[in-house]
Amino acid sequence: MNNFLISLIGVGFFAIPCLILAISFGDTWKEKLFGSAVICVIWLTFAVGCAFGHDINAEKWNGGYCKCGTHWELKGVSQYRSSHTKYYACPNCYTEIEINN
Ligand SMILES: [Zn+2]
Numbered sequence: 001m002n003n004f005l006i007s008l009i010g011v012g013f014f015a016i017p018c019l020i021l022a023i024s025f026g027d028t029w030k031e032k033l034f035g036s037a038v039i040c041v042i043w044l045t046f047a048v049g050c051a052f053g054h055d056i057n058a059e060k061w062n063g064g065y066c067k068c069g070t071h072w073e074l075k076g077v078s079q080y081r082s083s084h085t086k087y088y089a090c091p092n093c094y095t096e097i098e099i100n101n
Pocket of ligand 1: 066067068069070090091092093094095
């Protein structure tokens with residue numbers, strides 16, 4: 001829930017100026033309302049996306065330890081444009097995880 005609030009505020013730095021633009025550029029109340037509704041939906045989608053994406057990585061990473069208590073071992077790194085994926089495996093129970101950042 002904390003992550004969601006942080007994401008909401010973070011995305012808000014972009015969403016709030018857009019919201020102000022939508023309200024000031026709308027000619028009619030319908031346009032103003034529609035414009036702000038669209039921006040609010042995008043804002044929420046991004047905030048949920050950021051918070052949820054962050055949670056998944058943190059949950060998988062589990063502070064650097066597998067559920068069996070063994071430290072993750074780095075198996076490989078792949079890079080696609082600006083996103084990095086790191087592959088970790090547990091040397092004890094062979095669980096594998098992917099961490100995106
Ligand atoms: Zn394990």
